[in-house]
Amino acid sequence: MSTRTVPTLAELRPAPKVLLHDHLDGGLRPATVAELAETTGYQGLPTSDPVELGRWFRDAADSGSLESYLETFAHTCGVMQTEEALVRVAAECAEDLAADGVVYAEVRYAPELFVERGLSLDAVIEAVQAGFTEGERRAAERGHRIRTGTLLCAMRQHARALQIAELAVRYRDAGVVGFDIAGPEAGFPPTRNLDAFEYLRTNNAHFTIHAGEAFGLASIWEAIQHCGAERLGHGVRIVDDVKVAADGQVQLGRLAAYVRDRRIPLEVCPSSNVQTGAAPSIAEHPIGLLARLRFRVTINTDNRLMSDCTLSSEFATLAETFGYGWADVQWFTINALKSAFIDFDERLDLINNVIKPWYAPRL
Numbered sequence: 001m002s003t004r005t006v007p008t009l010a011e012l013r014p015a016p017k018v019l020l021h022d023h024l025d026g027g028l029r030p031a032t033v034a035e036l037a038e039t040t041g042y043q044g045l046p047t048s049d050p051v052e053l054g055r056w057f058r059d060a061a062d063s064g065s066l067e068s069y070l071e072t073f074a075h076t077c078g079v080m081q082t083e084e085a086l087v088r089v090a091a092e093c094a095e096d097l098a099a100d101g102v103v104y105a106e107v108r109y110a111p112e113l114f115v116e117r118g119l120s121l122d123a124v125i126e127a128v129q130a131g132f133t134e135g136e137r138r139a140a141e142r143g144h145r146i147r148t149g150t151l152l153c154a155m156r157q158h159a160r161a162l163q164i165a166e167l168a169v170r171y172r173d174a175g176v177v178g179f180d181i182a183g184p185e186a187g188f189p190p191t192r193n194l195d196a197f198e199y200l201r202t203n204n205a206h207f208t209i210h211a212g213e214a215f216g217l218a219s220i221w222e223a224i225q226h227c228g229a230e231r232l233g234h235g236v237r238i239v240d241d242v243k244v245a246a247d248g249q250v251q252l253g254r255l256a257a258y259v260r261d262r263r264i265p266l267e268v269c270p271s272s273n274v275q276t277g278a279a280p281s282i283a284e285h286p287i288g289l290l291a292r293l294r295f296r297v298t299i300n301t302d303n304r305l306m307s308d309c310t311l312s313s314e315f316a317t318l319a320e321t322f323g324y325g326w327a328d329v330q331w332f333t334i335n336a337l338k339s340a341f342i343d344f345d346e347r348l349d350l351i352n353n354v355i356k357p358w359y360a361p362r363l
């Protein structure tokens, strides 16, 4: 039994973990970006040296605003315009997550960003699914069990959400487990896409919405009460509806109480939030308060390339900063599985047969 209360990065890597918020086009290996630029003839990269490229993505994303953070995706999307590239990126994504101890992952991407060279939306989705199947197979060969599902994103600034929602429903028995909207939040409220969310609800389909990252409570309120989001991507600005008095007394506003009472999952991405300015630092990140108040908090990577992180490193940083122990890591992990978009039976199987047995001797 471990006597250490705060697990280290090395101890966290083999721990079975669950990831609900990870962007396919934000998780490429730097060397793959460089190689794909070469083979596909993409000219726009700032450098072709993988080490410098990795550093460039992190520094450029470290920008203090969501809008400039998002500019870096022009390069990853730029090299993902062929079927071969999409298969490779998805396969490596599954392999990398599995090697980091992730046993269940929902990875999201916007199919509409990969049609610049003539691929159809269907071809994009099928290539990505083929890549994940291949990556799961390679991971299994190395003794890593990982189950992946994908979320299709619509970009808030384009007007294609209904079309993408229809694809999410059409491919739901072929690996797609849900839908999301991503991209700039300010000026693009969730209700712009109400038709897509109504279509999804009518079809009993799952969706989450990026809300409460670069914009505040109004965006969260719309996402939940007008659109019917099951989960919130980030959602950290919900703290603006929580008052902490000088004596430590906490008072939740109506929206914060609703989110907590209904157990609406928050897909929190600590490093990404510091880079976009949604949180001033890890130490001052709202996750400390939200987890203490027992909101249904989950821990996520958002963009492993831009934040130079893994799910294990996010956990290690939080454990170091907030003193989290194994019981906390298990709590976040079970929160994530309870909030996953796969069947109840599958979630329960992972909780009871994978997560609990591994953590039990460490609690």
Ligand SMILES: O=c1[nH]cnc2c1ncn2[C@@H]1O[C@H](CO)[C@@H](O)[C@H]1O
Residues within 6 Å of the ligand: 023, 024, 025, 026, 066, 070, 073, 077, 108, 109, 110, 113, 153, 182, 183, 184, 210, 213, 272, 302, 303
């Ligand atoms: O934190 C985020 N907030 C909003 N949009 C994001 C974030 N991270 C990535 N994307 C956007 O989602 C698209 C599909 O994966 C990416 O191309 C990027 O533009």
Ligand SMILES: [Zn+2]
Residues within 6 Å of the ligand: 021, 023, 182, 210, 233, 302
């Ligand atoms: Zn995101």
